[in-house]
Amino acid sequence: MSDDDRVEEFKQYVRGGGTIEPTDWMPDEYRQRLLRFVEMHANSEIMGALPERDWILRAPSLKRKLVLTAKIQDEVGHAQLLYRIAEDLGKPREQMFDDLVNGRTKFHNVFHYPTKTWADAGVIGWLVDAAAILSQSALLRTSYGPYARTMKRVCWEEAFHLKQGEDICLTLAGGSELQRSMLQEAINRWWEPLMMFHGPPTPPETDADLAWRIKTKPNDELRQEFLDRYVPQIREMGLTVPDPIVQKDPAAGRWAYSEPDWSKLYAVVSGSGPASAQRLGFRRLSYEEGAWVRNALTGRSLAAA
């Protein structure tokens, strides 16, 4: 069989629902795309711990502090699982960390923004995690076996993240006028990043990650699912979404929304988001400050580091 035939056969296999294990042969393009995808997912989990970390000490009760700490611990745990998958695909962890802190690889747009009030912690837990759950649930059917199995555990834990965030938002929504306006302002702030979260509406037939069944749902379909589930939930709380054209066309079954400026998304994930530099700086600092621990554990001398 020629190489081209072999690649074609592989493509047909994964498109037909076939699963690939780490010890299976895979085309270079598949391995590269999969690695890039999983690495960005891993980066997003570990960078995603930072915006909420700022709120552990400021959370309004001991219970909220415990819950938020548990959620953040989960997110770092997700990063650990995902970095393991990426390592098995051939990239050493130190290289991945080095690329991340030096801005050579990316992480999700939503983690490039600052958090202003406690309501942001609620909106992140509820709506950002909701958007992430939709992507991650679709990944339960990815063609790469270890990734799909990891998503089972991750999605199970994410359900708690969403609930705790929703509970924060519902508490604020049922509170004073000040609390309600704090929540409304947080929703307004996060709406644009949320509408960008699933990426530009790339036609499914030109999306190579779909062609290799690394992901299984087109970007715009995920965004439609998000709107379908969460716009009604926001509105029944007596709140609004800051986009006047958001509504469902009952005939088409699709939601209208204002097209985000996709060049802005690209700029944000490339490191020009309002909090990009600060977050990467913090990650770099903790990476450098933790070097002695890594060296001690691996028995390397500091001189050799």
Next chain:
Amino acid sequence: MRVYEVFCQEAPGGQHIHAGNVLAPDIELACQYARNSFARRGEARRLWVVPRDAIREVADPDLLDPPGDHRYRMGRYFRAAVEKRKRLRAKYAKGPVA
């Protein structure tokens, strides 16, 4: 002779689940025995055969289930959210109150 633990993946993409173990003089024969014991009917997609002494069992409750109430790590802990949503839904059924 050495004991080898055998893990079997039955469905494509599924987890490798512990099937049992075999006693064998080396890894090659252990794989044959594993096949003969646990995959005679084509039920296995893949087998993992691991020397038992490479496995460490962890069953310490202080580690696995430490004292303290960790129910808040489960989504169902937030049952009160259902009531909170109901109240808001009733209050704002006619749109936001000005």
